[in-house]
Amino acid sequence: MTDRKVLISGAGIAGPALAFWLRRHGFHPTVVERARGPRPGGQAVDVRGAARGVIERMGLTARVRAECVDERGMAYVAADGTVRARMSVHAFGGEGIVADLEIQRGDLARLLYEETRSDVEYLFDDSIATLTEVPGGVRVDFERAAPxxxxxxxxxxxxxxxxREAAFGPESAYLRPMRAYLAYFTTPYPDDEGWFLLHNAPGGRVVGTRPDRRGRIAALFSFVSPPLDVDRRDAAAQRRILAERFADVGWRTPELLAAMADAPDFYFDLYGQVRMDRWSAGRVALLGDAAWCPSPLTGQGTSLSLVGAYVLAGELAAAGGDHRTAFARYEQVLRPHVLRCQQLPAGALSGFLPASRAAIWMRDRSMRAMTSRPLRRLATRAFFDKADGLTLPEYVPAR
Ligand SMILES: Cc1cc2nc3c(=O)[nH]c(=O)nc-3n(C[C@H](O)[C@H](O)[C@H](O)COP(=O)(O)OP(=O)(O)OC[C@H]3O[C@@H](n4cnc5c(N)ncnc54)[C@H](O)[C@@H]3O)c2cc1C
Known part of the structure; x- marks a missing residue:
């Protein structure tokens, strides 16, 4: 067995999941993470289709279920809270907009870290500074640790x-922005609904609340916009943008905006998809959002990361650590599935962020129609069965 010492950059979902499987196959992974520990934050993310099989093979189904968010479904509401359209969690066999296996992103990241920390080396509060391919390996200079x-x-x-930037070149070559932004944060307000509620306002704006596992509400804000001139790390400027854009929106918007200043886990980013012709260059490979971010609109990011980690580790083991063979197989097995999951049905963004009152009314009507019997099969094909499109290969773990 060759190529066994593997450095993984990022302890989100994909990184610790890969470390888990690499250990099972007898490799020695090290994970470097910029944050000081497993990063909290993010709302409920869906574990769909083939990813459920990966969680099962990890022996984690019971733990994930125990930490799942108990969400009853998703509903669009008017400014006075009246429900305009709703979709229960049981619609579409538990694979609808709200899936029946939903866990908060921060909880899943922590759980995967806890499952791996006893036999995986984690370097927190650090980051790769430079990568240099040398004969037989990659020399890594870190920001803090010794090379x-x-x-x-x-x-x-x-x-x-x-x-990706270090090994493949600038982000602009791969990230396709989608003319909309998304923000999440936890609030101190209690939840007594159990529903994911969304309120749209004209101008392509939506405000949402979701129950979290600790009985509080997490807030979601999203709006249509061309790329803005705002620094990714400038949370104060991002908060100002939200406060300005949503100043005239009703429903629970003022109290949610008021909670934003003290939120411990404020997250703000542009919607975008990553498209790359190759996911590896020499001894460096990419995994998860770094390689193929499908955008949160698809609801597939977490599931794809779990499946990708399983396949990448499995192919490395099957090839006896030979990275050339393994990286080629990894792409062969996964790329068609990733491309399918990245496909957004026409009107996905404008359906989430309708521009006018009339468009909001139309969207509510089509959501009601979508759950009706005649259209359910069509909607399933367009939206909800993509994650099933891969049969997990069998890889025999060394232990
Ligand atoms: C804080 C946060 C909140 C999110 N919330 C949601 C959500 O609510 N809904 C949703 O659908 N998706 C959300 N996402 C995206 C979602 O986690 C991913 O789509 C999906 O799970 C794929 O996971 P990933 O491991 O590839 O990437 P991520 O989960 O984004 O993890 C990447 C990790 O790499 C770390 N990192 C970044 N740069 C460096 C560096 N230079 N050196 C070392 N480490 C680095 C980050 O701190 C992070 O821990 C969120 C991501 C983050 C980071």
Whole structure:
């Protein structure tokens, strides 16, 4: 077995999941994460289709279920709270807009870290500074730790991946912005509805609340906009943008905006998809959002990361650590599935963020129609069965 020392950049979902499977197959992974610990934040993310099989094979189904968010479904509401359209969690066999296996992103990241920390080396509060391919390995200079050489490096450092930048070139070549922004944060307000509620306002704006597992409400804001001149790390400027854009919106918007200043986990980003012709260059490979971010609109990001981690580790093991063979197989097995999951049905963005009152009314009507019997099969094909499109290969773990 060759190429066994693997550096993984990013301890989100994809990174620790890859570390889990690499350990099972007898590799020695190290994970470097910029944050000081597993990063909290994010709303409920869906575990769909083939990813359920991966969680099952990890032996984690019971733990994930125990930490699941108990959401009853999703509903669009008017400014006075009247429900305009709703979709229960049981619609579409538990694979609808709200899936029946939903866990908060921060909880899943922590759980995967806890499952791996006893036999995986984690370097928190650090980051790759430079990567240099040397004979038989990759020399890595870190921002804080001493330089080291690894057999392979995997970038699982999210949609703005620094590993991708270092090994493949600038983000602008791969990230396709989608003319809309998204923000999430936890509020101190209690939840007594159990529903994911969304209120649209004209101008392509939506405000939402979701129950979290601790009985509080997490807030979601999203709006249509061309790319804005705002620094990704300037949370104060991002908060100002939200406050201005949503100043005239009713429903619970004022109290949610008031909670934004003290939120411990404020998250703000542009919607976008990552498209790449190749996910590896020499001894460096990409995984998860770094390689193929499908955008949160698809609801597939977490599931694809879990499946991708399983396949990448499995192919490395099957090839005896030979990265050339393994990286080629990884792409062959996964790319068609990723491309399917990245496809957004026409009107997905304008359906989530309708521009006018009339468009909001139409969207509510089509959501009601979608759950009716005649249209349910059509909607399933357009939206909800993509995650099933891969039969997980069998890889025999060493332990
Ligand atoms: C805070 C946060 C909240 C999110 N909330 C949601 C949500 O509510 N709904 C949703 O659908 N998707 C959300 N996402 C995206 C979602 O997690 C991903 O689509 C999906 O789970 C794929 O996971 P990933 O591991 O590839 O990327 P991510 O989960 O984004 O993880 C990437 C990790 O890499 C780390 N990192 C970044 N740069 C560096 C660097 N230079 N060096 C070392 N480490 C680095 C990040 O801190 C992060 O821990 C969120 C992501 C983050 C980071």
């Amino acid at each position: 080291r050489t690894f057999d392979l490096v995997v970038g699982a450092d999210g949609v703005h991946s620094r590993t």
